[in-house]
Amino acid sequence: MKEVAVIGGGMTLFRRRLKETGKELSYLATKMAMEDAGIQKDDIDMVVMGSAPDAFDGIHMKGENLLDGAAAAGKPYVRVFNGGGTGVFAPIAGWWHVASGVADVCLVVCEEKMGSCYPHPQTAFRHIWDPILDRPLNPNLVWLFAMEMNRYMTVHNIKKEDIARVAVKNKRNAVGHPCAQLADPNITVEDVLNSEVLAWPVQRLDISPPSDGAAALIYCSKDVVHKFTDDPIYVAGVGWNIDSTMWTNRDLYFPRYVANAAKMCYKMAGITNPRKDIDFAEPYDPFDYKELHHMEGLLLCDKGEAPILTREGVTQRDGDLPICPSGGLLGVGNPIAATMGQKVCELYWQLAGKAGKRQIPGDPRMGVGQAWGDIMQMSTVIALRRG
């Protein structure tokens, strides 16, 4: 297996609605990543596109619609998709293009345009429920997360204010991110607790916003990395796992599929003690409780311990284990697949010392990114390391 290095990253503005088409957004993110790596279209061997449900863009099989923007015309190209897991799965697929030796340079582009679904993408979410048992009950997707959050809170006796701290941290972290949609330097726990109740225990400020945006990442094989950089960042490990779709037959308090994906990744990366070996992480945070749930799934702490670490400040950017230093989905925005910008590009920028105002102190050597999707059942995990 070839060692795979990250040599470029890029992302667009994240907003509820952007003027540019999905194809144009893909172009803008890709151009930025090319400038970072110092390459042009001819240098790219293969392209992977990640984009979540077609129903948001309203274009069936949208991979074909997007490919010109992803510098893929005339090249081997594939779109991969597993719901919210896509933002980390697309870079996993890009990794195997290079690790297998079939490509020396591979571009990964992730795009999402949720604003096209008018007036609100929630309407498209209705189509992911089981048609036989769930849809006759007229469900709203937020119900799923409310039920998972309630189970998690009840099993561990977690207070809502300890969950709200995650939203506050991430929206404040996002202040340093030029693409951020919901950065807020002054937000407080009270603001989150006083925000509108949508489906208890989920309140408005517990949720990340729907967004338009794109992100891009460029890999090369270790064989050619000397042409691009003297201080490469490498993919240390990858993992992915999915549990049964029968979500009413699982105890939702712990995401065992995240733990399975993490163990697969850590084995490849030689991580034996996650809490000690991992310097910072970007777990998927579409809801504030998900960051905590995923920290536990990623084995960064014991079950039920994540809210305590958060309360004690351990997960702040200058804490012992920075979590979501990018500002995450809660602060930067949630254009589903394009959250590769926070979950993987950010690992690269942090490890390369290029994160500017968001740079975590010290000398981070190992970062882990994770995404989560489908019906609370799928997780994708990637570890990047310096040197």
Next chain:
Amino acid sequence: MVEKKEYKEWPPFAPGTHLHDSDIKEKKVNYTWWEPEVQYSWSLGPAMSKFLQGLKNGIIYGIHCKRCKRVLVPPRSFCEYCYGPTEEWVELKDTGTIETFSISYIDADARRIEEPILIGVISIDGASPQHGFMHYFGEMSKDEIKIGMKVKAVWKSENEREGSITDIKYFKPLKGGAE
């Protein structure tokens, strides 16, 4: 190869143009419009057909996986873990336990509603632990509902039932085991 752009911070800028909702409503930007009209008819397959026929008759069915020794609800034609066929149908009680719930102030389209919907997952008595389905709760207030609460199905009248999950209207509190 082209020359690398060196910036101190990445991303160095945020390309893209923000549109406001009013830009669309007031037609300040060019856009095009499409409303798909698609209809589906799903056949239910053998397992779900039997389950929904059971509901029409006021019975909740589970199915036994002999290899895993589990009674599965919702029933399925095969076991997803041991990957063997499921065989014996089991008539279950119409009572169970609230595994989790939500108090929803939004409907399916995220419209705000005054009277909250109580929704959750019920594990059905007589099935394996954690085996059950999502449904509504009624005859209880949002202050009374709790994880671990014992509940019982409230059925539609026989002539109203049509072989749907909504043949059960909701689950109500089961007090002191009495009906």
